[in-house]
Amino acid sequence: MIMQANIVKIFIINWCLVVMSLTTKASAPKTFFKADSLFRQNAYAEALKYYEAELNSSSSETSPAVLLKVAFIAERFGDIPKAIFYLSKYNQIFPSTLASSKIGELAENEGYWGYQKNDLTNILTFMAAYYFYIIMAFVLVGFGMFYILYSKFSNNQRFLKRHSVILLLYLAGLIFIVNSPLGVRNVIVKSSVAELRSEPSSASQPLQSVHAGDKLDYLGKVDIWNRVKVEGEVYFINQNNCWELE
Numbered sequence: 001m002i003m004q005a006n007i008v009k010i011f012i013i014n015w016c017l018v019v020m021s022l023t024t025k026a027s028a029p030k031t032f033f034k035a036d037s038l039f040r041q042n043a044y045a046e047a048l049k050y051y052e053a054e055l056n057s058s059s060s061e062t063s064p065a066v067l068l069k070v071a072f073i074a075e076r077f078g079d080i081p082k083a084i085f086y087l088s089k090y091n092q093i094f095p096s097t098l099a100s101s102k103i104g105e106l107a108e109n110e111g112y113w114g115y116q117k118n119d120l121t122n123i124l125t126f127m128a129a130y131y132f133y134i135i136m137a138f139v140l141v142g143f144g145m146f147y148i149l150y151s152k153f154s155n156n157q158r159f160l161k162r163h164s165v166i167l168l169l170y171l172a173g174l175i176f177i178v179n180s181p182l183g184v185r186n187v188i189v190k191s192s193v194a195e196l197r198s199e200p201s202s203a204s205q206p207l208q209s210v211h212a213g214d215k216l217d218y219l220g221k222v223d224i225w226n227r228v229k230v231e232g233e234v235y236f237i238n239q240n241n242c243w244e245l246e
Helices: 002-040 044-055 064-076 080-093 097-110 119-129 131-154 161-179
Strands: 186-189 193-197 206-211 215-222 225-230 233-238 242-245
Touching: 002 044, 002 064, 044 064, 064 080, 080 097, 080 186, 080 242, 131 161, 193 225, 206 233, 215 233, 215 242
Parallel strands: none
Antiparallel strands: 186 215, 186 242, 193 206, 193 233, 215 225, 225 233
C-alpha cells in the first residue's frame, strides 16, 4: 500500500508539473496567433506591434518564421535597418546563404557600412549554413581513415609518408572547422545618427558618426556602452542606439 501511495504521489506531482509547463507556454502563442491573423489580413502595421511585443518578451521563444515575417513587414514599410536586424537574427538560428545574400543586397542598395564581404567571410558563411553536414563529412572520413590505419597496423603494413601528410591535413581541417569564428557578434545601428566615442562616457568627445543600418563588430559592454570595432579602431557606442546580435 505504501509503495502504491508513493507511485500515486509521484504521478500527481509529475502531472502537475506537465500542466504548469503547458499553461505557461500556452499563454505566449496567443499573441502570435493574433499577429498571424492580422498578417494574413494584410494588416501589417498591427501585426508588427504584436510580433515585436512578443519577441521582446523575455519569456517568449524566438520563432524563425516570425522573424522572417517581421523582416518582411519592416522592408515593406521601408525600415531597412530593422529588416536587416531581424533577417540577421533569423540567419543566426538557421544559417542560410539565401538570407545572407538578402541581407547583403539590402545593405548594398542602401549604402550601409560593415557588410563588405571577402573570400574569408564567404567561406565562413558557407560553413555556417552547412556546418552540420561538414562536421558529419569529417566524422565519416575520420572513421574511414581510422579503419585504414587499423588495418595497416593489424597486418604490419608500412605506414607511408603520404598517409602522414593526409592525416595532418585532415587534423588541420578539423581543427579549423571546429574553431572557426562562426559566432562573431555584431551590432546594427538603429538610430538615424549615432556617435562613436573613445571612452564609455557621454562626456567623451565624439570621434565619428555612424548611421542606421551600419553594422559594427561587437567586442563587449561597459555599463550602457557597447564596445565596438570600426575599421580596426575601437570605439564605444550607447547601447540604446543599436541592436545587439547574439
